[in-house]
Each structure stands twice: as structure tokens, then as C-alpha cells.
Amino acid sequence: MTSTIKIDPLPSLGFGLRLRTEYLDTILRDQPELDCIEIITENYLAADEAGLRQLDALCARYPVVLHGLSLAIGSPWPLDQGYLDDLKRLIDRIEPIWISDHLCWNGADDEQGQLLPLPYSEETLEHVATRIEQVQTFLGRRILLENVPVEQDNPQDIPEAEFIRQVAERSDSLILIDIGNLLSGNLGPGFSVPDYIDRLPQERVQQVHLPDISFQPTPGDDCTDTPHIIDPIWRLYTEILNRFGRVTTIIEREDTIPTLQELLCDIRKIRQAVDRHLDAG
Template sequence: MTAARTHALPYLGYGLGLRVEHYEALLEQPAQVEWLEVVSENYMVDGGLPLVWLDRFRERYPLVMHGVSMSIGSTDPLDEDYLTRLAALAQRVEPAWVSDHLCWTGVQGINLHDLMPLPYTEEALDHVVGRVKQVQDRLKRRILLENVSSYVSFAQSQLTEWEFLAEVAERADCLLLLDVNNVHVSAMNHGFSSLDYLRGIPVSRVQQFHLAGYEQGERLIVDTHDAPVSNAVWDLYLEAVRRFGRVSTMIERDDHFPPLAELLAELEHARALAEPLLRDAA
């Protein structure tokens, strides 16, 4: 393993994404999950049942907030109303950290409801870094940015995806949510090395891992988050643990929800893979 992380955010252990389908079960057996990730937009409301449930989980679990529509890479101005509501939710939840995606989700006021990749150019790099600094100043905290899966690339790109991600983190002084599944998906779709990707990411910037499943298409693999973690992603997770060490890890499922017991088994598998490596490295 390489140099230790130097930032001060806590290590949380092994967690799950909070989904409505598992509300009751998670409240009945909290000891089996160490923390939860909540989708920020689901709770950016003025009141009602979503916040009632959120307060109940906040009493039982450490929480982190994960957004899907900050659109940090868009050329539209940052959405001030969105940031106000995000800051208010963070004040209510007091999350261990707040994250979103390194992408754009719309332009000219139109939300595409998808996570669109960026051209990896110096111009885009300067643009994103400036916006990340604005958001961090507004939230009064460092944020985490997640690498997205992608199916197209830009001829104008001057940097690899991992070089771009690393430069954003260093220049904006933010942290990273490394989605191991997304690294694999993009590597297969674009023909680059997933190990080169891991080696290009600074150890000191990685605060969280995502693990998820995908669908194999005829020409591409699609990041569906609706299936168990694949063997290829488990193998890449082992390499990520070897490089980055003890990083808070969670299973992410967004559709075709199995009984909670199946997700807990996946989470236990992640723990069983990582902990021997971490003990040997200690």
C-alpha cells in the first residue's frame, strides 16, 4: 500500500445505500450495517414522511449525503436554490460527508436526468475546479466527487479520465468517491486499463468506495446498479484495497431490490475480502 490519507474525515466501515424498500428492515437490524448513504435529493423537501424517516435513521446510523443533480460540470450557472436546500439538509443531517458526481446533468435549464461525462481538457478542468471551490465555500466543507461510468468519449480530450479526476481533486482540494464498478464499466467500454486508473488516483484523496452491479450488452456494459456485484468488480475492489487501504465501502443498488439479507451478504463478502488484506498490511 502507498502513502496514508491525510484528511480528517472519519472511517465508517461497511454500509448500504438507504432505499425505501429496506426502511423497516434496516430499523429492525441496525447492528449489521455500520452506516448509510442517503440520496440528497430525496430529502430536500420542506417536511413530511421523508424527513420523518430520515430523522429515525439519523438516530441509529452515521449518514453521508450523496447527490445526483449538482451538475458540477455544466456550463449553466450553479443552481443557487439547489445549493441552499442542500446546505439546509446538511445542517439538519450533520453527515460525515457530502458527495456528488463529476459530470453534467443538464444545460440551458434542462435536466437530462443522466450523468453525462466531460471532455477531459484544460478548459474543462479550470471550469470544474472553480465550481467545486464555490460549492465548498457555500457548504463550508470539502465535498467528494464520484467518477461516473461512460459510453462515449470526446475527441478533444487531452487527459485521461483518471488524470482529470486527480487534477480536479488536487487543484480544488476536494476528496473522491471512487466507484469501483464505474471504473470497470468505463475501462471495458473504452478499452483502457482499470489498474492504470487506480494507480493514477492519489491515495490521499479517496474517502469512499462504491460497489454495484452492471448489465452486459452486445457492445457495451451498462451501469444499471440493479444486479449483484460481478466477479470482475470484486477482483478490482481487492486491487483498490491494496492501493488505497482502509476506505469506507458500500453496496449501491438502485433497482430490482432483493431482500435486505442478500445485500447484507454482499456487504459481508466485501468485508471478508478486504479485512485480511488490511490486517496483513497493518
């Protein structure tokens, strides 16, 4: 089954969080102020009807985006049609604002559980762009693809940012920048954050994953004070804001698992800091 790819510009959704199971009941009950929520796709592909009804209730209240781990867009093996069928059923049911996965060799559900980077070559570029087009045609919408951690010795005939740009343009797909993944593998000699950001096409960067940020303590720490952020992650994020504007930002917390209230407080602080930064610019 094929359908026409939706090419309308996607909206900017503001600031949101990645849903954890322990947050769900509280969010549904209290309906805290959130611009959007990111759902891990695989958590709901095999969910029972009760779980799907909870997801329906969440989608009725908030804009929801799906983030997958198992597309394996760079794999040499055929696309997993069973996975795509399940994904399309979920998409048709909840109608997420968009869907994303990783620009990598494999999925995180394989035996190694790792998102392995691709060799950045012309051959790989053609292979991946073709597979993305197949996925988008089947799903009837463009997808976002996220950068994964890349070691400095990863084969690169094409610089990473240039590879990402060409993949997006050749396949008419979109880009998700994961700041944690970018910083974890690329801070070697000669790496330039501004050059990396400038290579990415403005019209295709749709979302950012923002990892843990360190805030300078403020009196009371009750989320009412405008925060002062002292963090290299923040410096990279502001480079992204300067080029792409108010791109949809999902706050990720992987090293620590905060309470929902702590995470909501962080989101409010980041929103204040973004407003201050962009107003000053």
C-alpha cells in the first residue's frame, strides 16, 4: 500500500519531555503545562487495549510525537515490513504530529542493543536515501532522522553534517539533532560546532533532543527566577537556536531520572532562558 507524502511544513511545538511510564498517570490526572510529549514507539507497538486507550487520552490533551529505535534505516537487509505495518497501525490510530528514528546501521533492539553509525560514503548515502523514500511512501509522511554517536575513527568520505544534509535533501526527510550524541563522539581535533550547524539545512531541522543541563543555583529554586545556565551543552544549544530559531525541543534525562515535577521545573527554566537569549539577540 502506498500513499502521497505529506509535504506541508511541520509546526514548531515548543518544549516537551520524553514520556516515562512513571509519569503517565500523573500527567493524565493533573494535565501539567507541556507543549508536547515524545513517546518511544516500541513501547506501544504491542500494547494492549488498555495501554492504547491511555495513549489516546494523552493524544487528546497534548501534541504527541513518536520516536523509534528499530527502523534500522542503514541496514543492508530488507526493511522489516512487519515493523512498518505495526508502526503504520499505531500512526493511523493516534495521528502523531511527526515520527522519528535514528540515522544508523541497525536498531537498538538487535543483539548488541547499540545504534551503530554508518560509514559516511556516497554508496551509503544512496542506499539510505532510497530506503527512507520507501518508508515515507509506505507511511504517507516524511520522517525525522537523528544523528547517533560517532567515534572519531568512523569511516567518513563525507563529513557527518554534510552526509546528514544530503540524506535529508535526497530523500525529502527531516532532521532531529541530538546534542548529547553530537557531543559524545565529535569533540576531536578540528571539529567545529558552528561549521557543523551551518552545514545543516535550516528548513529541515525540525527537533532537538536536549540532555542534562547544569543550572546555577538560584535563591529558593522554585522555578520563578530566570536561571543562569553554565554548561557547554547550553552553548551548543544556543548555536542551534541562533541558526534555526525556536526549534521543537524535547528534554532528555538519561544519566539521572528526575521526578516529573523536577523535569517540569527544568522545562520552565529552559523556556525562560531561551526567551532571554533570543530576545537579547
